[in-house]
Amino acid sequence: MTTDIARIAAAQAYISALADHRADAVPFAANCTRVEVGLKTGFSGRHLRRSLNRGLQYRVIASTTPPDFSVDGDRVRARFDVITKPTVAGRRVCAHVDETFTFTADGEIQHIRADLRPFIQR
Template identity: 45%
Template sequence: MVVVSFAQVWRRVWLFCRRHRSASIRGVNRFRRGVVAGLVSVSAALAAVAATGGAPGAAGAAPATCTPDRQLAAADAYITALGDRTTAGAVPFARDAVRYENGLQTGFSGEQMRRDLDLHIQYSVMTAPRVLSRTVGAHGDPDVLAYRFVVPVVIGGAHIVDAPTDETFRIPRSTCLIQRIDARITLAPV
């Protein structure tokens, strides 16, 4: 592990500034903003190392124990993000997570699914889902959660249709991250 003091970082920034002076004020201001952003990043990294006691890899490590309540919280975060895109960043997807809707693969990675929740038009017409039931340990597997919920679809302020959905989440107890989602979606007139 490399330990770098704040003074060492600042000295390197100062030397870089002396070597790369910019003639334009705009360039100088842009450079200063970059330096500040870099220092904030370094400070955050140092704080993360300090918080984990300096243990390598501990900052992004999975929780030691994943209880059924934590599994439910992970799935609930996804359900909440369906209706509120501002919470998409809080959904704990595994890096290689996948999603299938009615047998068709629509999610190919955790990052892509998080981005879809935040930006995709498919989710922008949904309002907050109403959860009807949720079960941990579905099909006798402690890593599988079964949800049944209804998603109201609203376009232009008008409630167009309801989408009753059965979703199965695979959230391994070893990681507490959403690994796979299988959704069976139907449409019901209002």
């Protein structure tokens, strides 16, 4: 049985990989999927790992804020901000992120549901 601490650690590994682009330690299930604002953006654990490691869509991310985690059964919810690299006139387009992770019985990430709300950072 996987503990809450282990599930939170798995979610944190994913969140860290958003900014450091090192997803090899993220425990994705082989058939893991990710849905972002209703659109499927992750099609397998391998696809998600490859995207986090090398995908241009993640290369614009400079950092994430420390997540606020909550646990509901076998689901972990993480709320944090994504801070981007590009600036225009000293401003960045960033996002408030609310992601819910579900897990296999072995503690691998089975599914990620992401909701984003963009904001401008000065």
